[in-house]
Amino acid sequence: MSATTVTAPAAPTIKVEADPRIGLRGHLRHTGALVRRNLLWIKQDPESMFDAVLMPIVFTLLFVYVFGGSIGQSLGGGQDAYVQYVIPGMVAMMSMNIAQGVGTGFNEDFHKGIMDRFRSLPIGRASVLIAKVSVELLRLLVATTVLMIVAVLVGFDINNWAGLFGAIGLSALFGSAIMWIFLVLGVTMKNAQSVQAMGFLVMMPLQFGSSIFAPTQSMPGWLQNFTEYNPMSGLADAARGLMVGGPVAHGLWVTLAWTAGLTLVMAPIAIRKFTKQS
């Protein structure tokens, strides 16, 4: 091969051997070692879990006690009716709120020397990103568990456990897709602050322009159109259907389609950007 281009008399011969592909076990081992790293971080610095624990508490109390009464009336009940409405929405919301953190966290990590070491090791470079997504999913589950405990305390009735687990699973699945978007931002943007600002910009309209916090019927037409195509509405509707009853299929398909689409487009971009970055 390129031995011909080497002109020095002491030209070394190039070894010709098959490229040793990393097998599935290898990928799992590498990802496992990196997941362990991220878990040790949490053990080292438990405060990093504060947002995952506090956010669901604050949001639930805020929405149920501040808006619950008046929105509940329009639902034909009171605050109790609103609890049944908003808690599944919150389960959906967690996916995006936790996913956003992965961008800032990875951006900080990315600019450190350790990334050069990872990239100079014979590992699949996607492992570094997949490990990050795995640990964030774990945070998502912690946040959702806290959310459900608060939910029960403010009067949410869990009458369909299978539906609840289904809703949480769907939210986690969609969250993992969103994480790839934030990983792309985390790899491309210069600093963590801009990642956070950008994340906020993406997140706000998607969360509030949806059926998460309130029914969309009273919104103006153009906004209803937006909520119609907003995947957060689909996820919230599906979660609501699964947890308290109602139509599931439409929301479920919308969510699954978005999940597949975002992952297929964003994951390769994130991995390529991470691999090529110098």
Next chain:
Amino acid sequence: MTRIDKTPDNSTGSRPVAVSVRGLVKHYGETKALDGVDLDVHEGTVMGVLGPNGAGKTTLVRCLSTLITPDAGTAIVAGYDAVKQPRQLRRVIGLTGQYASVDEKLSGRENLYMIGRLLDLSKKEARSRADALLERFSLTDAATRPAKTYSGGMRRRLDLAASMIGRPHVLYLDEPTTGLDPRTRNEVWDEVKSMVRDGVTVLLTTQYMEEAEQLASELTVIDRGKVIAEGGIEELKAKVGGRTLRIRPADPLELRPLAHALDDMGLTGIATSTVDAESGTVLVPILSDEQLTAVVGAVTARGITIGSIATELPSLDEVFLSITGQKASAPQDARPELEEVAV
């Protein structure tokens, strides 16, 4: 480019080549970080790549460790092509970057264990290798503390240990002691020397002349992405020509008149005299004993009394200055005086 002919019995020349770089080019927009670099590192030796900030040293290391892809040229490390066989190449190299590439939040032991696992050691192997390396780099006492609590020197040692986990064939040290105090620098040097004794081939980048003298057997001087000189340290020194005279006038007030007198002589044409006000001496390069005699005669003729006079071999700093016309960024002490001539 200054090429110094190597003597045929050069001990490093007969060894096989572990790293071979030909015509390596890497541009960042208009900036030519590497502009056609050629370089050979022989098995079991230390190649010092010397150059000022921004010379392209780090870009070279990043190309050789597959972190970036060169625009042109070839780089072959332990028989693997950096562009075509990056995965195989990553198995045989170790990298210690300019900034400690360890996880600051993890303990020393966890850092090494993680890298062992990423290098496909079994859990048991990874654990025992981590402990052995902690022991070797004198980090056992700090093994369970997070790396961010380590001192600068401990962090570099942990970094070196991390690079050694995979028993690399070729080790890249990119400015391994930048920012360390002299005592810690010595510690790191000792570790590097012991790794070389174990037969590791090292490519060391540095802007410290003293570091290159301590560790490297051969040098490549690069500036603005180009190799401007190469050869053994002694060869490079010989090239700049002989010795430096350090003259102290008996009367400190005559320091500047003395310097002017020396400049008027135009001894070598390559460099003028330098006033070292701190030690009250003037430095001037000379090529021969005749010039030494001439200097003494001329200075005495001007009515300046010489307090003391000494000849020194040029420091690598001076070598560097004379090749690039640019001062290296970190001042280094001159070499100890070799002979004193009482006048």
